[in-house]
Amino acid sequence: MSLEKTSSGYNDLYFRIILALLAAHTILWFAAKESIFQLWTSWFYYRDMALSFLIAFLLISEVYLATSKLDKKYDWKQYTAERIGLQVTFALVMPCITAFLLAAGYFRIFHLNILETDYIKLDFPVIVILIILLNVYYLAFYFYRQWQLAESKQISVEKPLRKVRETFVVQKGAKNIPLPVETISYFYHDGQYNFLRTKEREDFMVNQPLDEVQKVLPDSLFFRVNRQMIVNFNACQHFEPIEFGKLELIVTPTTKEQIVISQKRAKQFKEWISR
Numbered sequence: 001m002s003l004e005k006t007s008s009g010y011n012d013l014y015f016r017i018i019l020a021l022l023a024a025h026t027i028l029w030f031a032a033k034e035s036i037f038q039l040w041t042s043w044f045y046y047r048d049m050a051l052s053f054l055i056a057f058l059l060i061s062e063v064y065l066a067t068s069k070l071d072k073k074y075d076w077k078q079y080t081a082e083r084i085g086l087q088v089t090f091a092l093v094m095p096c097i098t099a100f101l102l103a104a105g106y107f108r109i110f111h112l113n114i115l116e117t118d119y120i121k122l123d124f125p126v127i128v129i130l131i132i133l134l135n136v137y138y139l140a141f142y143f144y145r146q147w148q149l150a151e152s153k154q155i156s157v158e159k160p161l162r163k164v165r166e167t168f169v170v171q172k173g174a175k176n177i178p179l180p181v182e183t184i185s186y187f188y189h190d191g192q193y194n195f196l197r198t199k200e201r202e203d204f205m206v207n208q209p210l211d212e213v214q215k216v217l218p219d220s221l222f223f224r225v226n227r228q229m230i231v232n233f234n235a236c237q238h239f240e241p242i243e244f245g246k247l248e249l250i251v252t253p254t255t256k257e258q259i260v261i262s263q264k265r266a267k268q269f270k271e272w273i274s275r
Contacts, residue, residue, distance in 0.1 A: 016064060023056040091138075103124075164216060180223075181232075183198050185252065225265065237250045
């Protein structure tokens with residue numbers, strides 16, 4: 001039952017309301033002898049429209065509720081035969097019976113016998129067709145949602161979770177020292193080499209290119225401000241706008257060179273730092 005844990009209804013209340021309005025108008029217009037303009041200028045049209053809308057909405061809701069409950073217990077692929085029988089019974093036949101009974105009650109209000117009207121010949125076939133189309137809609141929606149779930153699972157398989165490093169091992173003389181990433185203020189490029197600088201202003205050489213370093217750092221804590229530097233959020237002191245939409249970033253420990261964030265990265269940087 002691949003949809004059982006993800007389906008809690010179709011969340012289409014507005015769609016059902018609009019559909020009920022259109023269905024109510026269609027049924028009244030189909031059975032009426034007057035033109036659209038004559039209908040819209042008649043008080044009886046709005047009275048009948050309100051009652052027809054109520055009936056249409058109840059029928060659509062009956063199909064919706066039956067379909068939602070069946071989705072949770074009878075997957076179309078796993079229980080095809082059972083689902084077809086149950087769908088036809090509870091989302092097609094039962095709403096048709098409900099439609100007939102509600103219409104009979106509607107005519108009874110005006111002291112009319114439904115069997116003596118044109119309802120069976122004119123209106124009822126239209127209602128049956130609308131209920132069938134509604135079932136087709138939910139069936140198509142169901143398989144579309146199944147396809148979306150399959151696509152999301154495929155993407156998660158193709159793109160495994162990125163491994164984030166918690167420490168960097170650096171050399172200090174003959175010692176290999178693990179540095180937690182939280183203690184690193186920034187990574188930077190200087191000359192032909194890459195370095196990291198700690199909060200205590202200690203510099204250590206990093207063997208990997210900054211592109212590789214960026215891939216293993218937590219995005220919430222580090223940001224690639226330019227090609228030469230990756231900064232820790234906690235190292236950012238303030239930033240100022242400069243020419244052409246660029247930003248100048250001030251960090252601690254301070255740097256010899258001015259840290260410039262390009263116009264292209266400025267918006268993303270502001271969003272990242274405005275957590």
